[in-house]
Amino acid sequence: MKLSIIIVNYNVKYFLEQCLCSVRAAIAGMEAEVLVVDNHSADGSVEYLRPRFPEVTFIENKDNPGFAKANNQAIRISSGEYVLLLNPDTVIGEESVRSLCFFMDERPGGGRNRGEDVGRARCFLGGE
Secondary structure: OOEEEEEEEOOOHHHHHHHHHHHHHHOOOOOEEEEEEEOOOOOOHHHHHOOOOOOOEEEEOOOOOOHHHHHHHHHHHOOOOEEEEEOOOOOOOOOHHHHHHHHHHOOHHHHHHHOOOOOOOOOOOOOO
8 A cells, every 4th residue: 555645534525525535536546545434423424424435444442532533543553654644624636646655655764864944845825
């Protein structure tokens, strides 16, 4: 498995739906898994999304342990060579994930040999 995409959800089912649509297109043909951790949403997120995205693994928490714990919960069961933590209000481009994996594959050791910081990728919106 090349990539695990982890998304933590709390009461944002419509944002998450758009996010998952973009992820589905971006990982088409890739060895990838998508894990959504639902932090005890009251908006029926899982019931609404599970039939629309049968390829996604949904983890339903019985309480809200918080964003960090939910990410760690999914990381522990992920099987990807790389892990992408994605916010549920994010829509990603169709080539973005492939480009990110290619970038990482081209830098054995995560770029540490050349002093590069490629352990994480950031996206800036706006004029910066």
